[in-house]
Amino acid sequence: MSERTTAARLGDLRVWHIPQVIMKPFHVPVQSPDEAVKILQIQGDYDIFQFENRIKPDYCNASGLEVVEGFIDGEPQWIEWSHPETYEDIDGHAESMLAAREGS
Structure with missing residues (x-):
């Protein structure tokens, strides 16, 4: 599924x-924050792999999760996601997921 051919919807x-x-950033549509955590982990692991295997001499990456909050003139307005109840950003959500796994 390509975001270039799929119209964005609220949420x-x-x-x-x-x-x-x-x-410039590249974007990957996801269905949930949990899926986003997995994608972000893979991307980070891949950057570390490339560095450790001397594919890249160094790296300075950044990533996150965005949500469509609304539209202006038909264009989606993407903002950084936060959990609607805890207000955690995606990094906090990932830490909570890890803590829940370790506790079970």
Whole structure:
């Protein structure tokens, strides 16, 4: 599923990732914050793999999760996601998921 061919709807989620700061981000549509955590972990692990195996001499990446909050002139307005009850950002959500797994 490509976000370029799919119209965004209110509440849609997408992961954004900048593999090397200064570059433009690329986006991956996701169905849930839990799916976003998995995608973000994979992206981070891949950057570390490339660094450790000398594919990249260094890296400075950034990533997160966005949600469509509304529309202006038909264009989706993406904002950084936060949990509606706990107000955690995606990093806090990932930590909560890990803590829940370790507690079970």
